[in-house]
Amino acid sequence: MCPPLIVQFISRLLLLFHYFFTLSDDDLEMTMVCHRPEGLDQLEAQTNFSKRELQVLYRGFKNECPSGVVNEDTFKQIYSQFFPHGDASTYAHYLFNAFDAGHTGSIKFEDFVTALSILLRGSVTEKLQWTFNLYDINRDGYINKEEMTDIVRAIYDMMGKYTYPALKTDAPKQHVDAFFQKMDKNRDGVVTLDEFILSCQEDENIMRSLQLFENVI
Amino acid sequence: MAAGVATWLPFARAAAVGWLPLAKKTMPKPPVDNSSRSDEILYVNVSGVRFQTWKNTLDRYPETLLGSSEKEFFYNEDTQEYFFDRDPEMFRHILNFYRTGKLHYPRNECIQAFDEELAFYGIVPEIIGDCCMEEYRDRKKENQERLAEDTEANEASDAPLPPHSTSRERLWRAFENPHTSTMALVFYYVTGFFIAVSVIANVVETVPCRPPKGSVKDLPCGEKYQLAFFCMDTACVLIFTFEYLMRLFAAPSRCKFMRSVMSVIDVVAIMPYYIGLVMPENEDVSGAFVTLRVFRVFRIFKFSRHSQGLRILGYTLKSCASELGFLLFSLTMAIIIFATVMFYAEKGTKGSTFTSIPASFWYTIVTMTTLGYGDMVPNTIAGKIFGSICSLSGVLVIALPVPVIVSNFSRIYHQNQRADKMRAQQKVRLARIRMAKKGTTNAFLQYKEDRAIGDRDSDSTALCVKNRSAFEHQHHHLLHCLEKTTNHEFTDEMTYSELCMTESVGFRTSRSTSLSSQQGAQNNSTGCCPRRARRRAAMRLANSTVSVSRGSVQELDMLHVKTTSIPPQTRSSLNAQADDLKLNCGEQDFTAAIISIPTPPANTPDESLPPSPAPIPGILRNTRATAYTHDTVKISSL
Numbered sequence: 001m002c003p004p005l006i007v008q009f010i011s012r013l014l015l016l017f018h019y020f021f022t023l024s025d026d027d028l029e030m031t032m033v034c035h036r037p038e039g040l041d042q043l044e045a046q047t048n049f050s051k052r053e054l055q056v057l058y059r060g061f062k063n064e065c066p067s068g069v070v071n072e073d074t075f076k077q078i079y080s081q082f083f084p085h086g087d088a089s090t091y092a093h094y095l096f097n098a099f100d101a102g103h104t105g106s107i108k109f110e111d112f113v114t115a116l117s118i119l120l121r122g123s124v125t126e127k128l129q130w131t132f133n134l135y136d137i138n139r140d141g142y143i144n145k146e147e148m149t150d151i152v153r154a155i156y157d158m159m160g161k162y163t164y165p166a167l168k169t170d171a172p173k174q175h176v177d178a179f180f181q182k183m184d185k186n187r188d189g190v191v192t193l194d195e196f197i198l199s200c201q202e203d204e205n206i207m208r209s210l211q212l213f214e215n216v217i
Numbered sequence: 218m219a220a221g222v223a224t225w226l227p228f229a230r231a232a233a234v235g236w237l238p239l240a241k242k243t244m245p246k247p248p249v250d251n252s253s254r255s256d257e258i259l260y261v262n263v264s265g266v267r268f269q270t271w272k273n274t275l276d277r278y279p280e281t282l283l284g285s286s287e288k289e290f291f292y293n294e295d296t297q298e299y300f301f302d303r304d305p306e307m308f309r310h311i312l313n314f315y316r317t318g319k320l321h322y323p324r325n326e327c328i329q330a331f332d333e334e335l336a337f338y339g340i341v342p343e344i345i346g347d348c349c350m351e352e353y354r355d356r357k358k359e360n361q362e363r364l365a366e367d368t369e370a371n372e373a374s375d376a377p378l379p380p381h382s383t384s385r386e387r388l389w390r391a392f393e394n395p396h397t398s399t400m401a402l403v404f405y406y407v408t409g410f411f412i413a414v415s416v417i418a419n420v421v422e423t424v425p426c427r428p429p430k431g432s433v434k435d436l437p438c439g440e441k442y443q444l445a446f447f448c449m450d451t452a453c454v455l456i457f458t459f460e461y462l463m464r465l466f467a468a469p470s471r472c473k474f475m476r477s478v479m480s481v482i483d484v485v486a487i488m489p490y491y492i493g494l495v496m497p498e499n500e501d502v503s504g505a506f507v508t509l510r511v512f513r514v515f516r517i518f519k520f521s522r523h524s525q526g527l528r529i530l531g532y533t534l535k536s537c538a539s540e541l542g543f544l545l546f547s548l549t550m551a552i553i554i555f556a557t558v559m560f561y562a563e564k565g566t567k568g569s570t571f572t573s574i575p576a577s578f579w580y581t582i583v584t585m586t587t588l589g590y591g592d593m594v595p596n597t598i599a600g601k602i603f604g605s606i607c608s609l610s611g612v613l614v615i616a617l618p619v620p621v622i623v624s625n626f627s628r629i630y631h632q633n634q635r636a637d638k639m640r641a642q643q644k645v646r647l648a649r650i651r652m653a654k655k656g657t658t659n660a661f662l663q664y665k666e667d668r669a670i671g672d673r674d675s676d677s678t679a680l681c682v683k684n685r686s687a688f689e690h691q692h693h694h695l696l697h698c699l700e701k702t703t704n705h706e707f708t709d710e711m712t713y714s715e716l717c718m719t720e721s722v723g724f725r726t727s728r729s730t731s732l733s734s735q736q737g738a739q740n741n742s743t744g745c746c747p748r749r750a751r752r753r754a755a756m757r758l759a760n761s762t763v764s765v766s767r768g769s770v771q772e773l774d775m776l777h778v779k780t781t782s783i784p785p786q787t788r789s790s791l792n793a794q795a796d797d798l799k800l801n802c803g804e805q806d807f808t809a810a811i812i813s814i815p816t817p818p819a820n821t822p823d824e825s826l827p828p829s830p831a832p833i834p835g836i837l838r839n840t841r842a843t844a845y846t847h848d849t850v851k852i853s854s855l
Contacts, residue, residue, distance in 0.1 A: 052256075056256055056273075057227075059271075060224035060225075061224070063224060063316075063317075064224055064225070078225050079225075079229065079232075081225075082225075082226070082229045095232055095235070098235070112228070115231075116227070116228060116231050119231040119232070119234045120231050127234055128238075130234070130235075131234060131235050131237070131238055134235045135235075151239075152239065155236060155239065175239065175241075178241075179238075179239060183238075196238070200238055205240070205243050206237055206238055206240070208243070209237050209240065209243060209244040210234065210237060212244055212246070212247050213230055213231055213233065213234060213247065215247070
C-alpha cells in the first residue's frame with residue numbers, strides 16, 4: 001500500500017477521534033448582528049411619517065426583532081401568521097425581495113419604513129412603481145408571463161385548499177391572461193413600467209382602491 | 218404570538234397594495250378606526266411600586282384584566298394611576314408577559330401565590346412559555362398531590378365520627394383506623410398475630426423432623442404432626458374468613474372493596490384451604506392441589522395492612538411501572554441477542570452445554586445479572602469474547618433504570634414521613650384554633666355584658682367599649698341581632714355538656730324541679746340581678762338531683778366564687794328544656810360560635826356563623842361569668 005494513503009487514512013482516523021472525544025461545540029458561537037437605524041430626524045426627512053409615527057413603528061419593530069434586522073425566514077413566518085389557511089411563504093419571498101431594496105438579504109428598519117412610507121403615504125405613481133417592482137421578479141424592467149404567473153400562483157397559494165368555488169388548476173393562468181389582456185398595450189408579451197402605470201390609471205377600481213390603505217398607521 | 222401579530226398587521230395591510238392591480242373585484246372598505254392613535258403612557262401603582270407602560274402594550278391582550286376595561290375599576294382619580302393592592306414582585310412578571318408575549322414562571326415563588334396572581338389578572342396559565350412550562354407543571358402537580366394527601370389525612374383518620382353513624386360505618390372505621398377504639402386495636406393485633414402464626418406454620422411444616430419409631434427416613438414435620446398443623450391452619454383460615462366477611466359487610470362500596478388489592482390478597486390467602494376441603498383425595502388432582510398450597514404463602518402480604526413500609530414499597534413499584542417495564546423490555550432484548558450469539562459461537566464445540574437458544578437464555582441471564590453460577594461456560598474464543606461483552610452490557614442495562622426507581626421511592630417515602638408529621642402537627646394546630654375561638658367568643662360575651670351594663674349605667678360602658686375596634690362592635694352587634702332573630706343565645710361548651718349530663722343521668726329527678734324553675738326561666742330578662750337570685754334557686758334545685766350533676770354544679774360554683782359578676786342562670790334553663798335537649802347529647806363536636814376577629818385563624822369563619830336553631834330548640838343561656846374568668850371555657854354554637 002502506498003504510504004500517502006496510509007498517512008491519509010490515519011490522519012482521518014485521528015480527526016474522527018478528535019471530534020469524538022472533544023465533542024466540540026463550536027456551533028454554539030453566537031452570531032449577534034445588530035443594526036441601528038439612522039437618526040429619527042433623517043428618517044423623518046426621508047419618509048412621509050411624522051416623528052411620533054416613526055417612534056411607534058420602531059418600538060413595535062424593535063420589540064419583535066431586537067437585533068434590528070429581519071431575515072427572510074422570520075419574514076415568512078410573520079407573514080404566514082396572517083394567512084393560516086394557505087401557504088404564504090412564496091408570496092412572502094417575493095414581498096421580502098420587494099422590501100429589501102438593497103438586496104442585502106435582510107430587512108432593516110429603514111427599508112421597512114421606506115416601503116411603508118411609499119405604500120401608505122406615497123403618491124399614486126410611487127405606489128404603482130412599487131407594485132411593478134414587486135411583480136418584476138428578476139428586476140429587468142419587464143414583467144413577462146412567467147413572472148406574473150409565479151406571482152399569481154403565489155397569491156392563490158395563500159388562499160389554501162378550501163375555497164368557494166373550488167380552485168381550478170388553471171385559475172392562475174386565466175387570471176394572468178386577463179391581466180395581460182388589460183395591461184399589455186402593444187401586445188409584445190411583456191409589460192413595461194409605463195404600460196403598467198398607464199393601464200392602472202385608466203382603471204377606476206384600481207385608483208379608488210389605492211386610497212384604501214392610507215390610514216393604516 | 219398575539220403581540221407579534223398586532224405589531225405587524227399594519228405592514229401586512231400595507232403590503233396588500235401589491236394585490237390591487239390584480240384584483241378582479243373592487244376591494245371592500247377598510248374598517249373605520251375611531252380609537253385615538255396617539256400612544257399614551259399608563260401609570261400602574263402596585264403596592265407603592267410604580268410601573269409605567271404604553272397603553273398599547275396592555276391592549277395587546279384584551280381578554281385580561283389589564284387589557285380590558287376592568288382595570289378602570291382600579292383607577293384612582295386623585296393620583297391619575299391604576300392602583301392594585303397586590304404583590305409588586307409578581308406584577309413584574311405579569312407585566313413582562315404583556316411586553317414580551319411570553320409568561321415566565323419565577324422559580325423562587327410559591328406556585329399557589331403565582332396561580333392566584335394569574336387568576337386575579339385574568340391570565341390563563343397555559344400560555345406560560347416553553348422555557349418555564351415544565352417546571353411550572355412539576356411544581357403544580359407536586360403541590361396538588363400534597364394538598365390531596367393533606368385533605369385525605371384530615372378526613373381519614375382522627376376526625377370524630379359523625380353523630381348518626383350506623384354500626385356498619387363504625388365497623389368500617391374501626392377496620393380502617395385501628396387507633397380509634399380499643400376493640401379495633403385488639404382485633405388488629407390478633408389478626409397480625411395469626412398471620413405470623415400461619416406463615417411460620419407454613420415454613421415449619423416442611424422442616425424435617427425426627428422420624429417416628431420404626432422408620433429410617435426423615436419426615437417433614439408437616440406429615441408427622443399432620444393433625445396439629447391442620448388444626449392450626451383451620452383456625453387461621455377461620456379467623457381470616459371472619460375478618461374478610463366483616464370487612465365485606467362493613468365496606469361502604471362492596472364492589473370497590475372486592476376489587477381492591479388487599480381484598481384480593483385476602484381471598485387468595487384463604488381460597489386454597491377451602492378448595493382443599495372440597496377437592497377429593499385422588500391422585501390426579503392432588504398435584505394441582507399441592508400447587509394451590511403454594512398460594513398460602515401470599516398470606517404474608519396481608520402484613521401490608523399492618524406495615525406502612527410495605528405499602529410504600531408497593532406504591533413505589535406501582536408508580537415506577539414504566540421504568541420497570543423499560544428495564545424488562547431492554548433486558549429481554551439483550552437476552553435474546555446474546556443468547557443467539559452465544560449459541561452460534563459455541564455450536565461447534567463438543568460437549569457444549571449450549572444445547573439450544575432457550576438453553577442459552579439461562580446463561581445470558583446469569584451473566585448479565587453478574588451472578589455467574591458457572592454451570593454453563595463458553596469454551597471457544599469467540600464465545601468468551603461475546604460472553605464478556607454480555608456481562609459488561611448487563612451491568613449497564615440494569616444500572617440505568619435503578620436511579621429512577623430509587624428517587625421515586627425516596628420521594629414517596631419522604632411524602633409519607635411528611636404525612637405523619639402533619640398528623641402530629643394537626644393536634645397542635647387544632648388546640649391553637651380552639652384557643653383562638655375561645656378568645657373571640659369571650660369577646661362577644663364581654664360585649665353583651667357591656668351592653669347589659671350599659672343599659673343601666675352608661676359610664677362604665679364607655680370604659681369597656683373603648684378597647685374594641687369599630688369592626689368588632691359591628692360584628693358583635695350582628696351576632697346579637699342573630700340571637701334575637703332566632704330567639705336563641707350563644708353559649709359555652711361546658712354548660713352544654715353539663716346539660717347533657719344532667720339530662721342523661723338526672724333526667725327523672727330533675728323533671729320535677731324543671732317545672733318549678735320553668736316559670737323562673739320564662740321570666741328571665743337580660744338583667745343581671747334576677748339571674749343571680751334565680752341561679753341560687755336553681756343551684757339548690759340542682760343539688761337535689763343526682764350526684765353526677767353535683768360535681769359539675771360544684772365546678773360551676775367554684776367558677777362563680779372566683780368571679781364577681783353575673784353568674785349563669787344555667788340550671789333552670791337547662792332543666793327547662795329537658796326533653797328537647799336530650800336528642801343532642803350524643804353530639805360530640807361543637808362548632809365555634811363566633812369568628813375570631815383580631816386574630817384570623819384559618820378555619821373558623823366558615824364554620825361559625827349560622828347556627829341552626831332547628832335541631833336544638835332548647836335555649837341555653839350563656840355563662841356570663843365565665844366571660845370574665847380567663848379559664849378554659851369553650852363557647853359553642855348550636
